[in-house]
Amino acid sequence: MTHAAPLSGVIPPVCTPLTPDREVDTASLTRLVDHLLEGGVNGLFVLGSTSEVAFLPDEHRRIVLETVLGHVAGRVPVLAGAIDMTAPRVVDHVRVAVKAGVDGIVATAPFYARTHPAEIAIHFRTIAAQAGGVPVYAYDLPISVHSKLTADLLLELAAEGVLAGLKDSSGDEAGLREVILRRRDRDLPSFAVMTGSELTVDSALWMGADGVVPGLGNVDPHGYVRLYQAASRGDWEAARTEQERLFRLFHLVNVGGPHMGRSSSALGAFKAALFLRGVIEHPITALPQIPLDADDIARVKEFLSEAALI
Numbered sequence: 001m002t003h004a005a006p007l008s009g010v011i012p013p014v015c016t017p018l019t020p021d022r023e024v025d026t027a028s029l030t031r032l033v034d035h036l037l038e039g040g041v042n043g044l045f046v047l048g049s050t051s052e053v054a055f056l057p058d059e060h061r062r063i064v065l066e067t068v069l070g071h072v073a074g075r076v077p078v079l080a081g082a083i084d085m086t087a088p089r090v091v092d093h094v095r096v097a098v099k100a101g102v103d104g105i106v107a108t109a110p111f112y113a114r115t116h117p118a119e120i121a122i123h124f125r126t127i128a129a130q131a132g133g134v135p136v137y138a139y140d141l142p143i144s145v146h147s148k149l150t151a152d153l154l155l156e157l158a159a160e161g162v163l164a165g166l167k168d169s170s171g172d173e174a175g176l177r178e179v180i181l182r183r184r185d186r187d188l189p190s191f192a193v194m195t196g197s198e199l200t201v202d203s204a205l206w207m208g209a210d211g212v213v214p215g216l217g218n219v220d221p222h223g224y225v226r227l228y229q230a231a232s233r234g235d236w237e238a239a240r241t242e243q244e245r246l247f248r249l250f251h252l253v254n255v256g257g258p259h260m261g262r263s264s265s266a267l268g269a270f271k272a273a274l275f276l277r278g279v280i281e282h283p284i285t286a287l288p289q290i291p292l293d294a295d296d297i298a299r300v301k302e303f304l305s306e307a308a309l310i
Helices: 026-038 058-072 087-100 117-130 151-160 173-185 201-207 221-232 236-254 262-276 294-306
Strands: 044-046 078-081 104-107 136-140 165-168 192-195
Touching: 026 058, 026 221, 044 058, 058 078, 058 087, 078 087, 087 104, 087 117, 104 117, 117 136, 117 151, 136 151, 151 173, 165 173, 173 192, 173 201, 192 201, 201 221, 201 236, 221 236, 236 262, 236 294, 262 294
Parallel strands: 044 078, 078 104, 104 136, 136 165, 165 192
Antiparallel strands: none
16 A cells, blocks of 8 residues: 555546456456556556446455556555445455555445444444554445435544545435535545546536546546546536547447346446457356347447447
8 A cells, every 4th residue: 555645536446357157357357457557547446336346255356456456566546345234244355455455445334224324424433443544435325225425424524534535426416516515614625525427527527526436437448537637627628528428438338228237237338348349358247147148249349439449
């Protein structure tokens, strides 16, 4: 762990390539890391939703950590998801990640059982206490964990030094703006606010977000880096133009159709795109997700062609 500056820029949530027998494909994973670094990203987030962390056994999580951290070798910050149902299980993941040398821990609220905001606060305080000074970032993902992280809760924990930042994948643009405004009001500039929406990055950066964690960034890291750089220099017309191009490309997540889950379609499309671009060896998703068929993959290829990515 060598990076202590506040989080900012483009930090893709890294896909987890799998072999046909659904083991971690470490060769493809290192090629994917190179693809992202060559795209100019500012960091990497492993073991998140786009990484299929919900489907990965602990041994696969460990292999991902060791492979990515070993290959990156300190060139950019590497954040790791410590995502599980309850604080004791999350703490186990935190200890493994900290020992491996990650630069940040990303955790959701507890899930399966519904929890009160006071219990969510205890959850994050427990994680931070076990992180040994490694920054902890809250992951707001109510569609999956069924709890919304409020500005009150987040900024209280930020003021305590428990949380170093937020990845906001809630889809609540008003809530995101409230966090950004109240962060300024409470003089908490080191609390990083990252949007998890691939589709409204220009708007989030204009509001004052510090960066983006885009799943589609696996497919087109250069595009998100161009968008972020345009916004950073105040060229909002260029940022909007790039965002609109990425918006159109994002429709590849819908190729799977109604016979599978939306997440299965999206993750399958990301992996199919990486396969078609020659980055990973197999476009295989973890069980029990339904895989894309040949027609679906052909449609992904059409989106890539339209975006001049192949």
